[in-house]
Amino acid sequence: MSARNTPALNDASKAIQWHNNKLRLLDQRLLPQQEVYLDYDDADLVATAIRNMVVRGAPAIGITAAYGVVLAAAARFKQSEENWRETIEQDMEVLAQSRPTAVNLFWALERMEKCIQALQAGDPIEALLAEAIAIHAEDIAANHTMGELGAALMEEQGIGVLTHCNAGALATGGYGTALGVIRSAHRLGKVAQVYADETRPWLQGARLTAWELLQDDIPVTLLADGAAAHLMKLDKVQWVVVGSDRIAANGDVANKIGTYSAAINARHHGVKFMVVAPTSTIDMSIASGEQIPIEQRPTEEVLCLNDQRVAAMGAEGWNPSFDVTPAALVDAIVTEKGVVLAPNREKMLALMEKS
Numbered sequence: 445m446s447a448r449n450t451p452a453l454n455d456a457s458k459a460i461q462w463h464n465n466k467l468r469l470l471d472q473r474l475l476p477q478q479e480v481y482l483d484y485d486d487a488d489l490v491a492t493a494i495r496n497m498v499v500r501g502a503p504a505i506g507i508t509a510a511y512g513v514v515l516a517a518a519a520r521f522k523q524s525e526e527n528w529r530e531t532i533e534q535d536m537e538v539l540a541q542s543r544p545t546a547v548n549l550f551w552a553l554e555r556m557e558k559c560i561q562a563l564q565a566g567d568p569i570e571a572l573l574a575e576a577i578a579i580h581a582e583d584i585a586a587n588h589t590m591g592e593l594g595a596a597l598m599e600e601q602g603i604g605v606l607t608h609c610n611a612g613a614l615a616t617g618g619y620g621t622a623l624g625v626i627r628s629a630h631r632l633g634k635v636a637q638v639y640a641d642e643t644r645p646w647l648q649g650a651r652l653t654a655w656e657l658l659q660d661d662i663p664v665t666l667l668a669d670g671a672a673a674h675l676m677k678l679d680k681v682q683w684v685v686v687g688s689d690r691i692a693a694n695g696d697v698a699n700k701i702g703t704y705s706a707a708i709n710a711r712h713h714g715v716k717f718m719v720v721a722p723t724s725t726i727d728m729s730i731a732s733g734e735q736i737p738i739e740q741r742p743t744e745e746v747l748c749l750n751d752q753r754v755a756a757m758g759a760e761g762w763n764p765s766f767d768v769t770p771a772a773l774v775d776a777i778v779t780e781k782g783v784v785l786a787p788n789r790e791k792m793l794a795l796m797e798k799s
């Protein structure tokens with residue numbers, strides 16, 4: 445296999461790396477207590493890592509799957525130089541089955557599939573690795589562009605923003621979507637204080653967002669998800685800034701469970717609501733958010749904390765991992781191709797038709 449490694453990606457977080465012909469992932473389940481990297485040379489294990497949230501966040505899942513395809517191709521080509529294109533389809537299917545909501549996963553797999561189709565005979569690894577690295581690098585570039593575009597929407601200096609889940613460097617190729625905007629706006633003096641929902645049940649906000657922002661010396665205050673409406677009533681935040689796992693053709697937005705509540709609360713209190721996502725998160729094949737598959741995760745995530753049961757024995761759990769915020773509650777969708785204010789079908793179409 446090629447000796448090429450992921451280039452220096454000019455970002456503090458190296459959550460996803462190609463290193464010595466293996467995929468290296470920062471195990472996000474252990475943060476912030478431990479920074480442990482796991483190496484993968486098997487596509488099935490990469491799919492399991494996605495399912496078990498070693499790596500999570502829509503763009504990060506897509507990038508990881510792309511590197512998973514490189515590993516699969518290396519193994520299949522070694523088995524058979526003639527048949528690898530047929531046998532790799534099983535690996536692509538296993539990767540596709542890992543998590544259902546983030547469309548970036550399917551987008552990245554389709555892009556790798558097109559690359560496979562376009563290959564001539566011979567060792568495919570160099571070309572596939574170049575494509576995976578391109579997906580990774582393009583995501584970082586998109587995040588920097590979105591950072592500037594989103595920060596430009598904030599007109600005042602020194603404001604407070606609320607974010608939900610983790611849409612930062614850990615959830616992407618680097619820099620982040622929602623946290624990319626927050627990073628850029630903080631650098632410009634526009635954002636003075638970040639409030640982060642702890643994001644029950646997996647606590648992405650408490651464990652990951654707080655960890656990331658503190659590394660950049662951005663002040664962050666954690667709150668229980670249920671405290672967000674009270675925070676808004678006290679006029680502490682002027683914007684809610686979140687990422688997305690899938691945006692439908694009409695501008696409906698799927699994101700971490702609790703985002704919909706945040707959007708309703710924001711509208712009620714006159715707080716602006718911004719969604720930051722690359723166009724790889726936009727799924728023009730589905731008309732509305734009703735068609736977005738919502739992942740149901742194990743109920744233990746709700747009933748237990750750190751593997752310790754906290755709920756009364758006998759209580760059942762319900763654990764939808766995402767919800768859908770209707771486009772009508774969204775003030776701005778920020779993508780690398782531009783900003784859509786008050787999104788609707790026509791505006792989303794016009795955005796996607798831009799080169």
Ligand code: MRU
Binds near residue numbers: 501608648699
């Ligand atoms: O279950 P997760 O942690 O993968 O959910 C992640 C989110 O909901 C993020 O907000 C979303 O993927 C955007 S990441 C840039």
